[in-house]
Amino acid sequence: MLRDITIGRYVERSSVLHSLDARSKIIGALLCSVLTLSCGSLLSMAAIAALTAAAAIVSRIPFNYILKGIKPIRWFVLFTAAVSIISADGEPIWQYGALRISAEGISAAALTSARLLLFVTSASLLTLTTPPVVLTDGFARLMRPLRRLRVPTDDIAMIISITLRSIPAFADEAERIMKAQRARGADLSRGGLITRARAVIPVAIPLFISVFRRADELSLAMDSRCYGKGTRTPRKKTHFGRNDLYCLIIMILFCGFLAIIEFYN
Amino acid sequence: MIEIRDLSRTYGSGSNKAHVLHGIDMNIERGAFTAVLGKNGCGKSTLVRHINAILKPQRGSVRVDGMDTKDPRRLYDIREKAGIVFQDPDSQSVAATVEDDTAFAPENLGLSEDEISERVEAALRAAGIAELRKKSISELSGGQKQLTAVAGIIAMRPDYMIFDESTSMLDPLARSRVLECVMRLKRELDVSVIWITHYMDEAAAADRVVIINDGKIAADGTPEEVFSDIELIERCGLELPPCAQLCVMLKNAGYDVPRLALNAHDCALLISGMTAAAVKEREGAS
């Protein structure tokens, strides 16, 4: 189940979304996250969901692949939804003892779930349609103006791209350790909250040790291949083309559209 | 040539101070296949990491083709000349596909686009993985991942290649594939190989065997020389290659074994020779 995570995986397809400049896609994914966080109405959320769905269709990535990416966070989404239903004020439409459910609660739950789902889906779409090397170059070029402030932008871009790329490996490792602990009799799916939290420790500690060891070895492997010489010439560069221009125009129009919706709500 | 002079290294300080290397002196000539042996934690990795300037000598010096690893101006020239392939197949790739990963070092060297493509092509072919070019690294087997790591180093056109237990996480078939590939590279590209291993049969195939024990060089010579001192091998926490063990067992069982055989081929020759001699002797007696 953990290995279903799609953030950080790349799927080769020939689609418009694949052919876009990495910078357009990064801006698109960032914009999607910022908009979902800043918009407060369900109507805007529906509009962003429609745009994300359109991007998913254009990407030609199999739909069940994207659904699979959402599966690992389903409990988290349900949990946050439940919390926002319970904690919302307002006129109860249904009541059972201290448990009160109001219309506001339901819409708050829908809003937080939509935020989480859209956030994960847009990040997945970015990495599913962009090879990591191209993504790195995209980040590096977006941050280039910061170089004047002596920010090590190329290194930061490398860090971002390696982090994204490591998420699936991290998930695989977590699953492996969980299996090993289960084979020794650990049960991660039973007991109260505290028992379960305690059961996580034997998984979390080996996971962190393994991640640090790997990060250490990766950094040595990068050093061994002359990373840091300061003359890096990436082979695959992204090119800003006509489709990127259309993409930008769509994004600007979309922001305007959302601003109008938010204004009238 | 790699010249290591009086190299010492300690980790930690105060009461946790650990002396890992004590005054190591050795030369590694161009064109040789050198196996480095020693029990866990004896300092093999620490030693080879000094060769491509990942670690700098605390005392003593390391020179690669005359360049001092302490000289910051030559740092990348040294790393270009001497590359390391590490142990874990899952933590050495930087990119998602085999081709992109192989391009990492040439990109870092700031080469032109054409030169990068040419080197990637040649490196993939030399490592025997040209048909995996477009594959995603996460789909590869452990052995294929290690061959990708080898291609990533070859793309720098190094003169020395260091393998730090690069086959220890592979299954036996993949292990012999990687070793065969490295042997072929040594012949065809004329690179020197420094091969750290815990497998004695791999060491038996080397031109030279160096044993590290307690931070010092305990033995240094041809496999025949080094493995003939059984007492020393045991003192260093090692064992003989399987074929040599067989020879010792035969000897202990009272057979007249003229010498130690280090590989299966040699062992077969030895035993058939012994059998022929025994047959002749019996015929002479009757």
Ligand SMILES: Nc1ncnc2c1ncn2[C@@H]1O[C@H](COP(=O)(O)OP(=O)(O)OP(=O)(O)O)[C@@H](O)[C@H]1O
């Ligand atoms: N960064 C470090 N800090 C402290 N001690 C270290 C460090 N790196 C290595 N050591 C210690 O130095 C000793 C030698 O380590 P090294 O990795 O060189 O051994 P090795 O011969 O490669 O062992 P192995 O066969 O297990 O790979 C070990 O005892 C190890 O604990």
Ligand SMILES: [Mg+2]
């Ligand atoms: Mg080691």
